[in-house]
Amino acid sequence: MLALALLTAAASTTDAYLDQTRTRWEGMSRQLWEYAETGLHEDRSAAAIEDLLQKEGFKVERNVAGMPTAFIATAGSGAPVVAIMAEYDALPGLSQKPGEAKKDPEKEGAPGHGCGHNLLGTSAVAAGVAANRARMEQKLPGTIQIFGTPAEELLLGKVFMLKAGVFDKTDVVLSWHPESANQVVTRPRLALTATEVEFFGKTAHAAASPWLGRSALDAMELFDMAMALMREHIQPTARIHRVIKDGGRVPNIIPDYAKIQTWLRDQTGTAVDELLARMRKAADGAALATETRAKVTLLASTRDPLNNQVVGRVMQKEMER
Ligand SMILES: [Zn+2]
Incomplete structure (x- = not known):
């Protein structure tokens, strides 16, 4: 008082x-x-x-x-x-x-x-x-x-x-x-976790020997598609948004590296943690399908204010x- x-x-x-x-x-x-x-x-x-x-x-x-x-x-x-x-x-x-x-x-x-x-x-x-x-x-x-x-x-x-x-x-x-x-x-106000998802593949010449390559860009696209489909099955209060930070250099080199930043928001920190767990599955699934490797890094995280x-x-x- x-x-x-x-x-x-x-x-x-x-x-x-x-x-x-x-x-x-x-x-x-x-x-x-x-x-x-x-x-x-x-x-x-x-x-x-x-x-x-x-x-x-x-x-x-x-x-x-x-x-x-x-x-x-x-x-x-x-x-x-x-x-x-x-x-x-x-x-x-x-x-x-x-x-x-x-x-x-x-x-x-x-x-x-x-x-x-x-x-x-x-x-x-x-x-x-x-x-x-x-x-x-x-x-x-x-x-x-x-x-x-x-x-x-x-x-x-x-x-x-x-x-x-x-x-x-x-x-x-x-x-x-x-x-x-x-x-x-x-x-x-919404709790928020900012993440960076990286994919590691294998480079090769895109015309001469594409069968030798495993595209990190493919993995990132698949991941992004999985996240887009997930949006139908999340709480109406949740928000998922992203920007692509790295998708390769030139089309004739199969990208062995790709990076996307994804932000997850919802009403509570616990709800955001659940979204994060689902996002990790999408990253691993995309890596499995494309024979690449996924790495999820937390950039920052804030809870809903009291x-x-x-x-x-x-x-x-x-x-x-
Ligand atoms: Zn501001």
């Missing part, structure tokens, strides 16, 4: 402060947009945020959980410990001039911010700074943390930070993402104030 009191008491001071400092945050958002750094390479973006938080009196711990672009910024002391999550990674190939609704790359093929993590990182920091000013002005109890969580698009940052125990002393974590409406979202409905309701009320 203390955490909620902190949020409510601070609200009026923070509103005024954020209105006054609007241009500062717009500038930071534009800066992150221009840096457009992909997951785990957010060096300049993370440094810009870290430096700002340090100037604002936060104690900044950089290079957290073995990731150079992960950080924890802390202000205040004692309970409650309220944290805000900042993300600032871009996506490959989405370079875009600011303020243009049509596709118009700043630099063709370069990374860009597709779903607004420049806004995400900036507003998390703005909210933390504003809340901290209110905490000091009104002599409120508690600790404010800002977690810099890199590589959201790769599903990595928060997973490794969790494993390193950095959230252990935190009571409430607030996060947000740009959406089509201003609202507090506490609906369930949302706090009570905090969600308080926040929604504050937004409507």
Whole structure:
């Protein structure tokens, strides 16, 4: 309850402060947009945020959980410990001039911010700074943390930070993402496991001696077909999607290597594990049929989040104030 009191008491001071400092945050958002750094390479973006938080009196711990672009910024002391999550990674190939609704790359093929993590990182920091000013002005109890969580698009940052125990002393974590409406979202979100499936065959000249070859591409196609047929027999809540990463070099060389990335999602981690077990059978079956070998590697895995409905309701009320 203390955490909620902190949020409510601070609200009026923070509103005024954020209105006054609007241009500062717009500038930071534009800066992150221009840096457009992909997951785990957010060096300049993370440094810009870290430096700002340090100037604002936060104690900044950089290079957290073995990731150079992960950080924890802390202000205040004692309970409650309220944290805000900042993300600032871009996506490959989405370079875009600011303020243009049509596709118009700043630099063709370069990374860009597709779903607004420049806004995400900036507003998390703005909210933390504003809340901290209110905490000091009104002599409120508690600790404010800002977690810099890199590589959201790769599903990595928060997973490794969790494993390193950095959230252990935190009571409430607030996060947000740009959406089509201003609202507090506490609906369930899907668990997800990202995998890479590789096939190893035997190369041969495709015209001179194809009988000597065993095509890894054939295996991958068969695997993909099995996954496509499987889609009829999965829960309506499940999602399976993929991209082909490597399908060979030239048609006259039988590919001895092929690689596909497949992402599996469903409402719970257990349901995703079941899908994964079925996917492994599809990979092994495709390898058996084509006399190749399959290898499944887990790239990353996240569970369905546990949302706090009570905090969600308080926040929604504050937004409507
Ligand atoms: Zn996003």
